[in-house]
Amino acid sequence: MLASLFGKRGAGTPIIDDGRIRARFLVQHPGFRLDVDLDLPSRGVSALFGHSGSGKTSCLRCFAGLDRPREGYLQVAGERWQDSASGDFLPAHRRAIGYVFQDANLFPHLSVRGNLEFGQRRIAARERKVALDQALELLGIGHLLERLPSALSGGERQRVGIARALVTSPRLLLMDEPLASLDLKRKQEVLPYLERLHEELDIPVIYVSHAPDEVARLADHLVLLEDGQVRASGPLKELLLRTDLPFASDDDAEAVIDGQASAYDARYGLVELCLPGSEARLRLPHTALQAQQRVRVKIKARDVSLSLQRAEGSSLLNLLPVTVDSWQVLDAQVLLTLRLGEQRLLARITRYSFDQLGIHAGQAIWAQIKSVSLLAP
Numbered sequence: 292m293l294a295s296l297f298g299k300r301g302a303g304t305p306i307i308d309d310g311r312i313r314a315r316f317l318v319q320h321p322g323f324r325l326d327v328d329l330d331l332p333s334r335g336v337s338a339l340f341g342h343s344g345s346g347k348t349s350c351l352r353c354f355a356g357l358d359r360p361r362e363g364y365l366q367v368a369g370e371r372w373q374d375s376a377s378g379d380f381l382p383a384h385r386r387a388i389g390y391v392f393q394d395a396n397l398f399p400h401l402s403v404r405g406n407l408e409f410g411q412r413r414i415a416a417r418e419r420k421v422a423l424d425q426a427l428e429l430l431g432i433g434h435l436l437e438r439l440p441s442a443l444s445g446g447e448r449q450r451v452g453i454a455r456a457l458v459t460s461p462r463l464l465l466m467d468e469p470l471a472s473l474d475l476k477r478k479q480e481v482l483p484y485l486e487r488l489h490e491e492l493d494i495p496v497i498y499v500s501h502a503p504d505e506v507a508r509l510a511d512h513l514v515l516l517e518d519g520q521v522r523a524s525g526p527l528k529e530l531l532l533r534t535d536l537p538f539a540s541d542d543d544a545e546a547v548i549d550g551q552a553s554a555y556d557a558r559y560g561l562v563e564l565c566l567p568g569s570e571a572r573l574r575l576p577h578t579a580l581q582a583q584q585r586v587r588v589k590i591k592a593r594d595v596s597l598s599l600q601r602a603e604g605s606s607l608l609n610l611l612p613v614t615v616d617s618w619q620v621l622d623a624q625v626l627l628t629l630r631l632g633e634q635r636l637l638a639r640i641t642r643y644s645f646d647q648l649g650i651h652a653g654q655a656i657w658a659q660i661k662s663v664s665l666l667a668p
């Protein structure tokens with residue numbers, strides 16, 4: 292299969308580029324039916340998320356052209372790659388995709404350089420959009436070029452695998468649980484590289500995972516698959532807040548906030564983030580942030596408490612003015628959605644406190660978050 296992904300590329304049927312990736316796949320396996328209709332942004336990371344057996348890999352195989360569904364349609368970057376109605380089907384080896392598997396699947400007899408050059412030779416020089424040097428720099432693997440895959444750590448192998456996918460200048464990067472075979476330490480090592488790809492390259496990524504943490508950190512768009520069907524599809528930040536979905540109703544419910552480093556207090560090791568549409572600053576312990584660097588912070592609903600006035604004389608560093616948006620009663624607790632500038636937070640408090648505070652929609656209150664509970668890369 293790997294070899295078939297490295298044949299000469301071709302082009303699909305040109306169509307008007309509406310900036311979307313559209314896919315419709317109907318696959319029937321014995322005892323399992325995949326029936327999905329997807330409309331994804333052609334920028335950033337779209338995560339296919341779901342339990343084991345929900346159909347994530349089956350779906351990715353259709354994107355890659357490795358399976359030919361009975362009914363199928365796919366358009367990417369202004370090209371139609373397949374349409375069962377017209378019989379069009381661009382085979383896997385002619386699709387401009389990069390595919391990163393759970394295991395890097397490097398050629399064991401070739402050095403890192405050999406593996407990368409093999410990927411690059413697939414593309415005519417005039418079509419190359421990602422230079423070898425750029426891929427080396429992005430993945431931090433320049434010092435590994437002469438090594439054989441057997442002399443690499445798991446995290447390094449995965450970084451080389453990603454670089455090899457990139458040097459084929461794909462129009463679409465498919466990643467199937469690229470961190471699943473790594474231990475926590477290696478995962479933490481590779482994740483920042485994945486974030487950089489996202490920031491520095493204009494290649495849409497479809498990222499399969501069943502790890503909520505990874506998805507919350509990397510994805511812009513989320514597709515929740517259940518039993519071969521799309522239960523929900525939309526911007527990550529919105530889906531994390533929806534109480535009809537498993538994320539917000541979970542004990543670990545969290546919101547994702549994007550900020551930009553505006554100041555660093557070296558004495559206390561605290562970084563200050565400014566937040567779009569808000570005068571408030573978020574402060575959290577951090578060491579290695581550059582000025583203006585964008586940061587995604589995950590804030591758990593249970594780490595947010597509320598007060599009607601700004602608390603004075605408290606150890607809490609983050610006292611944020613918010614507006615009550617909506618809430619849902621969950622047994623003895625209430626899950627609130629709060630507006631913080633252009634973004635939204637979740638807070639979980641007891642029903643007792645909710646009644647005591649007399650909370651109503653549109654109310655201006657204060658959200659309090661302990662800095663040490665904030666999760667940033």
Ligand SMILES: Nc1ncnc2c1ncn2[C@@H]1O[C@H](COP(=O)(O)OP(=O)(O)OP(=O)(O)O)[C@@H](O)[C@H]1O
Binds near residue numbers: 320321347348349
């Ligand atoms: N070629 C095949 N023939 C028959 N059944 C298949 C085939 N490929 C996948 N399936 C079945 O389809 C279902 C979905 O599998 P798939 O690998 O897409 O799920 P997944 O969400 O990626 O799971 P995981 O997270 O465990 O990798 C499973 O029940 C699987 O056994």
